[in-house]
Amino acid sequence: MKEKFSRWDVADYLSTEEDIAEYLNACIEEDPGDGSLIRAALGDIARAKGMMDLAKKTGLTREGLYKALSPRGNPSFSTILKVSRALGVDLHFDIRNQNQWGHKINGVRVKHSDSITSHDRGSSGH
Secondary structure (H helix, E strand, O other): OOOOOOOOOOHHOOOOHHHHHHHHHHHHOOOOOOOOHHHHHHHHHHHHHOHHHHHHHHOHHHHHHHHOOOOOOOOOHHHHHHHHHOOOOOOOOOOOOOOOOOOOOOOOOOOOOOOOOOOOOOOOOO
16 A cells, blocks of 8 residues: 655644744744745745735735745845734844843943953043
C-alpha cells in the first residue's frame, strides 16, 4: 500500500493568539537581518487568519498582500505595520547588547566598563 503524505503548513497550527505571538517572536529573533523570516511569518499568520479578511482590515488588495508577503516580496514598513495591526500583534523594540554601550553623560556615550571621571560629570572647569 502506498503511503500518502500531506504538505505540512505552519498556518494550520497558528490557532491561538499565544501561538501567533510565539511564532512571530521566534521568527523575529531568528531573522538573518533581511526581514525574510518576519515577512514569511506574517504571511503564514495572514493565511491562518484569512487573507481576504486581512485585506479588508488593511485596505490592501488580497493580491497585493500575497505579493508583499511572498518569498520574493519586499513589503514597505507601512504595509508591515498595517498587517501586524490588523492581525492584532504589536511591534516593539528592546535594547539589544545593552552591555556594549551605556548611557550618555553630558552628551558623551560611555561604555559600562568605563569609569565616570570628573570630566564626564561636567566638573572639568569649563
